Amino acid sequence: MILYGSPEEIRGALEDEAAKLMSLKGKDPHLDKYIDNKLKVLKECFNKLKNIHSNYIQIIAISSCDIIELGQ
Numbered sequence: 350m351i352l353y354g355s356p357e358e359i360r361g362a363l364e365d366e367a368a369k370l371m372s373l374k375g376k377d378p379h380l381d382k383y384i385d386n387k388l389k390v391l392k393e394c395f396n397k398l399k400n401i402h403s404n405y406i407q408i409i410a411i412s413s414c415d416i417i418e419l420g421q
Contacts, residue, residue: 353407353419356398363398363408367391390414 352362370384370391394414403418 350410351408352410353405355404356401356406359406359408360395360398363391363394386412 352359370387374381374384390410394408394410397414397416403420405420407417407419409415
C-alpha cells in the first residue's frame with residue numbers, strides 16, 4: 350500500500366483497509382495469516398501517525414510502515 354495525503358485522509362484510508370481485511374477474516378486459514386500480517390502493519394501505521402506533525406505525508410506499508418513527511 351502506498352498512500353499520500355493529509356494525516357486525516359491517510360487515517361481514514363487505513364481504517365477502510367482494516368475494515369475490508371476484517372470482513373475477509375475467518376474464511377480461509379491461509380488467508381487469515383496474510384490478513385493478520387497486514388493488520389499488524391496497519392496498526393504500526395496508526396501508531397506512527399500519532400507522532401506526525403506535517404500537513405502532507407506519504408505512507409509506504411508493505412511489510413512494515415514507513416512514513417515520509419512531505420510538507421508542513
